[in-house]
Amino acid sequence: MSEQRSHIITAVVQHRPGVLQRVSGLFTRRGFNIDSITVGPSEKNGMARMTIISRGDEKVLEQITKQLNKIIEVIKVRDLDPQSTVLRELCLIKTHAPNEKSRSEIIQYANIFRGRIIDVSPYSLTIEITGTPDKIDALIDLLQSFGIQKIVRTGPTAISRGSKTI
Amino acid sequence: MKGSKAIIQSLADQGVDVVFGYPGGVLLPLYDEIYDSDLRHILVRHEQCAAHAADGFARASGKVGVCIGTSGPGATNLTTGIATAYMDSSPVVALAGQVATHLIGNDAFQEVDTLGITMPITKHSFQAMDPAEIPPMMKSAFYIASTGRPGPVVLDLPKDVQEAEFEYPETVEIELPGYRPTRKGNPRQIKRAADVIIKAKKPVILAGGGVIISGSSPELGKFSELIGAPVTTTLMGKGSFPEDHPLSLGMLGMHGRKVANFLIDDCDCLIAIGCRFSDRTTGDVTKFAPNAQIVHIDVDPAEIGKNVDVDLPLVGDAKTILVHLIKEIKNNRERTKKWVAHVKEFRSSCMPRLTFDDFPLKPQQVIKEISETVNDDTILTTDVGQNQMWMAHYFTSRIPRKFISSGGLGTMGFGFPAAMGAKVALPEEDVVAVCGDGGFLMVCQDLATVREYDIPVVVCVLDNRYLGMVAQWQKLFYEERISHTRLGEVPDFVKLAEAFGVNAYRAEKPGEVKETLNDAIKSGEPSLIDIIIDPHENLPMVPPGCGLTEMIGEYKVEREVPGEIPYREAAPEKRGD
Ligand SMILES: Cc1ncc(C[n+]2csc(CCOP(=O)(O)OP(=O)(O)O)c2C)c(N)n1
Ligand SMILES: [Mg+2]
Numbered sequence: 001m002s003e004q005r006s007h008i009i010t011a012v013v014q015h016r017p018g019v020l021q022r023v024s025g026l027f028t029r030r031g032f033n034i035d036s037i038t039v040g041p042s043e044k045n046g047m048a049r050m051t052i053i054s055r056g057d058e059k060v061l062e063q064i065t066k067q068l069n070k071i072i073e074v075i076k077v078r079d080l081d082p083q084s085t086v087l088r089e090l091c092l093i094k095t096h097a098p099n100e101k102s103r104s105e106i107i108q109y110a111n112i113f114r115g116r117i118i119d120v121s122p123y124s125l126t127i128e129i130t131g132t133p134d135k136i137d138a139l140i141d142l143l144q145s146f147g148i149q150k151i152v153r154t155g156p157t158a159i160s161r162g163s164k165t166i
Numbered sequence: 167m168k169g170s171k172a173i174i175q176s177l178a179d180q181g182v183d184v185v186f187g188y189p190g191g192v193l194l195p196l197y198d199e200i201y202d203s204d205l206r207h208i209l210v211r212h213e214q215c216a217a218h219a220a221d222g223f224a225r226a227s228g229k230v231g232v233c234i235g236t237s238g239p240g241a242t243n244l245t246t247g248i249a250t251a252y253m254d255s256s257p258v259v260a261l262a263g264q265v266a267t268h269l270i271g272n273d274a275f276q277e278v279d280t281l282g283i284t285m286p287i288t289k290h291s292f293q294a295m296d297p298a299e300i301p302p303m304m305k306s307a308f309y310i311a312s313t314g315r316p317g318p319v320v321l322d323l324p325k326d327v328q329e330a331e332f333e334y335p336e337t338v339e340i341e342l343p344g345y346r347p348t349r350k351g352n353p354r355q356i357k358r359a360a361d362v363i364i365k366a367k368k369p370v371i372l373a374g375g376g377v378i379i380s381g382s383s384p385e386l387g388k389f390s391e392l393i394g395a396p397v398t399t400t401l402m403g404k405g406s407f408p409e410d411h412p413l414s415l416g417m418l419g420m421h422g423r424k425v426a427n428f429l430i431d432d433c434d435c436l437i438a439i440g441c442r443f444s445d446r447t448t449g450d451v452t453k454f455a456p457n458a459q460i461v462h463i464d465v466d467p468a469e470i471g472k473n474v475d476v477d478l479p480l481v482g483d484a485k486t487i488l489v490h491l492i493k494e495i496k497n498n499r500e501r502t503k504k505w506v507a508h509v510k511e512f513r514s515s516c517m518p519r520l521t522f523d524d525f526p527l528k529p530q531q532v533i534k535e536i537s538e539t540v541n542d543d544t545i546l547t548t549d550v551g552q553n554q555m556w557m558a559h560y561f562t563s564r565i566p567r568k569f570i571s572s573g574g575l576g577t578m579g580f581g582f583p584a585a586m587g588a589k590v591a592l593p594e595e596d597v598v599a600v601c602g603d604g605g606f607l608m609v610c611q612d613l614a615t616v617r618e619y620d621i622p623v624v625v626c627v628l629d630n631r632y633l634g635m636v637a638q639w640q641k642l643f644y645e646e647r648i649s650h651t652r653l654g655e656v657p658d659f660v661k662l663a664e665a666f667g668v669n670a671y672r673a674e675k676p677g678e679v680k681e682t683l684n685d686a687i688k689s690g691e692p693s694l695i696d697i698i699i700d701p702h703e704n705l706p707m708v709p710p711g712c713g714l715t716e717m718i719g720e721y722k723v724e725r726e727v728p729g730e731i732p733y734r735e736a737a738p739e740k741r742g743d
Contacts, residue, residue, distance in 0.1 A: 072289075
């Protein structure tokens with residue numbers, strides 16, 4: 001069988017109550033792996049777009065796509081080619097920052113990663129960063145030594161490059 | 167118009183004239199409306215039976231069956247029947263009452279998350295939060311249930327929505343942008359399949375329930391003759407091809423016929439139509455049809471490649487595709503002549519033995535007597551367990567929609583209420599339910615329904631005082647440790663039936679099944695026959711995890727043919743890729 005890899009699945013769905021439950025329920029029920037799922041309104045009225053990150057071989061992916069397509073409210077499903085896809089995730093990190101030295105170091109790191117400081121308190125800083133999951137992981141690694149208090153991640157969302165649409 | 171009246175109106179718009187249901191608090195508005203409507207309502211004695219009856223109605227007639235249950239326990243009682251319909255792709259619409267919208271989520275009295283519970287066992291589901299949603303939701307429900315690969319649809323109906331007033335629209339518009347049920351099959355792919363099929367020297371056709379659902383039995387018959395391929399069926403496909411035809415192999419699989427299991431192993435091309443390669447059908451998939459190129463026709467693309475790797479998928483309606491394939495393929499009989507001769511010979515060498523004059527009665531003999539009593543149009547339903555497999559293995563079905571059984575879910579208690587539904591759908595046909603004593607007892611309260619509504623079905627209880635199928639496994643695989651599968655001496659099924667005012671008979675000796683069944687059918691009354699059978703007779707089987715040819719148990723045949731050798735002459739063509 002072909003190799004396991006992470007897949008970026010994008011789906012256009014009718015924006016209705018219960019759709020998210022149908023989709024996530026399908027993954028658990030059929031034993032498909034699910035790393036993350038994001039959903040929000042799309043450019044079309046009444047339609048939402050979902051991004052699902054899932055791991056599996058080609059056969060599993062084929063089943064996922066086909067099973068998703070069977071959900072009545074699912075309009076379209078595509079497995080995005082990672083080569084031609086822009087993938088972004090938002091992450092908020094609250095880190096321990098007790099003194100001047102740590103603060104300035106953290107701010108420098110944040111700058112390098114094009115993050116922003118969005119909240120400051122006497123003992124902590126909160127950083128907002130957007131990027132690929134790898135980039136976010138790298139920043140988190142760097143900040144580990146200061147003592148991270150809280151991490152909130154949205155899970156990745158994705159769009160294909162160029163004029164392609166689904 | 168009130169929401170409740172809109173439900174009745176929608177049912178009328180869909181041509182529904184009968185429903186199976188059971189009322190309750192939140193259904194009072196609907197039942198009040200039923201009171202002076204033309205809708206025929208059959209009050210079952212357990213909601214599970216309402217769902218099974220609707221399912222039996224649907225399977226026998228091809229029309230959508232409708233069942234109704236109240237919120238909470240009514241809805242949960244429906245779920246077994248809904249799941250049964252889901253697994254066997256049967257078009258059922260289940261109407262469930264729900265607590266008033268302002269109470270939803272509060273753990274109100276008899277509140278249950280019906281949508282949540284039924285999500286994994288329905289094709290789709292709706293909750294009406296406004297009466298104006300009822301007409302389009304009802305229309306969509308029937309459309310979704312009956313098209314493409316059919317399946318059950320649930321409608322959740324809160325009490326206040328049933329009571330609210332609205333304007334019933336002139337025309338009901340529905341919008342389902344994500345639902346594309348009809349597919350014709352890709353012509354290029356069909357050509358490719360035809361190329362594979364005409365090269366085959368030893369083709370076998372595997373027909374599933376999809377052949378029956380799509381109404382393509384006539385095309386299947388033509389196709390089989392055209393290419394010279396024998397036909398085996400799954401449990402759900404039983405009746406799609408006449409089983410007394412010399413090219414019929416009967417059912418394959420765990421409890422399948424020897425001829426089917428061996429020829430699947432031998433064939434060089436398997437054309438599977440409307441089936442999903444369940445584990446009960448394939449045995450160990452890695453050993454399934456090892457020499458064959460597999461062509462798989464199915465309306466549900468998700469079934470292709472799900473359980474078995476397929477060389478040539480054809481997604482679409484089986485009938486359309488078969489018609490197309492028949493046009494593409496010229497006669498292939500010359501190439502398969504030898505194979506056909508072998509098939510016929512092998513088939514007759516291992517016809518299972520039916521005739522036994524033993525006392526207590528052998529189940530085979532019971533099935534034989536049933537076969538000899540009923541006619542081609544009689545609808546036979548089965549329950550689950552040995553009774554079901556005796557029927558599946560030994561009963562000769564000739565016509566689609568005449569053999570009705572819970573295949574996918576294997577629901578004990580299905581046979582009798584399904585028979586009730588089938589009889590309501592087709593009152594002109596005789597309907598016989600073949601049940602186990604365990605399974606029938608799970609639903610016996612609905613003898614009251616068939617009596618009160620004069621639904622003259624005949625229930626044959628294969629009375630072995632065991633949960634026979636489970637006991638068989640205990641005997642074969644658990645050192646005969648019969649743990650909790652012995653049912654004891656009660657009830658007296660004759661007395662039980664009589665308590666409900668149902669005609670009752672007992673059959674114990676060869677000949678008596680025929681006699682009593684004949685009387686029961688002739689009586690035109692709901693009847694029960696308590697058939698005392700030998701509890702120790704086991705079915706031939708393929709143990710779990712084994713390939714189809716690794717059958718165990720003695721395969722008793724009608725006629726021994728000396729020196730029978732499996733046909734191996736033509737070298738199998740190389741499997742694709
Ligand atoms: C609702 C339900 N519970 C349990 C089972 C498991 N099961 C399968 S066959 C069987 C035995 C059935 O006994 P009976 O109805 O007497 O039929 P027999 O096998 O004896 O013909 C059981 C318990 C089932 N299929 N359905
Ligand atoms: Mg029994």
